[in-house]
Amino acid sequence: MKTRLFALIGGIVLGMFTNLAAAEVTIPYEFRAGQAARADEVNANFTALKDAIEQLQERIAALETQKAELEAENRTLQATISELITRIETLETNLDSPMKSDLRSSQPANRDQQKPAQQIALRSEPRTVSDAEAQQVFGLDEKKRPKTYIDNAFEARGEVIVDHATGLMWQQSGSAGYITYTDAQAYCENLTLAGYNDWQLPTVQELMSLLEPEKSSNGLYINSLFDDQP
Incomplete structure (x- = not known):
């Protein structure tokens, strides 16, 4: 076994x-x-x-x-x-969001003058909102127009325009046509105007501060001091 x-x-x-x-x-x-x-x-x-x-x-x-x-x-x-x-x-x-190269300086416009007693404070930092939020955030009516307009106090200074109501300095003339967001940023970085080189793109609220309810002589809803040509 x-x-x-x-x-x-x-x-x-x-x-x-x-x-x-x-x-x-x-x-x-x-x-x-x-x-x-x-x-x-x-x-x-x-x-x-x-x-x-x-x-x-x-x-x-x-x-x-x-x-x-x-x-x-x-x-x-x-x-x-x-x-x-x-x-x-x-x-x-x-890149797909072209915008007009209306520019503003990041510093108060009237640096060489005494500031007004009170200036209108505007949002200086960009903000991203949805289409549904835009009407409420930016104070627009049903036709996407501003409900209120700023009583601007513009002063022309050659290549720039100063708005004493907001304390912002703007480039007097826009670009020849639409440019991309990236190109607009590069344009600002290389821009020297009226002795300043700290130019940047405006926020929506700052840009809206230029709007007027009726067209001016230049055919735009913006003061005729601004030229639509470079």
Whole structure:
């Protein structure tokens, strides 16, 4: 009975090692059907099998670690791609938003004169609003016109016009045509006018301060002191 038992175990081990041939398992002893196997030989084969299984487990663990690292790297790349797409969409929106190069200085206009007793405070930082919010935020009526108008106090100074009501200095003439937002910003950065080089684009509220309810002689809803030609 003992010999037959060893022979049976030997046959099972032989089959297991045959299936693991692809894993480069080295079998110390080979058995044939009907051949009795020695206990030390069977033990040696089991030890080799155990070592092979441990090696495979280590290889699997290494592959799982590599997989986790690749998945983490993939998530990082996806986040970077999403961020780049958002930046591209923002840049495209800016490029597709042309505006007239009516410019203002970032400093009070009447620097060489005494300021009026009280000036109208306007928003100096840009603000992004939706179409639904614009009417309320900028004080527009149903036809998208200002509900109220500022009583400007303009003073022409050659290439610039000073509005003492708001304390802003404006370029007297606009650009020859529409330009992109990016080009307008670059234009401001390189502009020197009336001795000042700190020009910048106006906010919507600052730009609206120039509007008038009726067209002037220049055909615009803005004081005729401003020229629509460069």
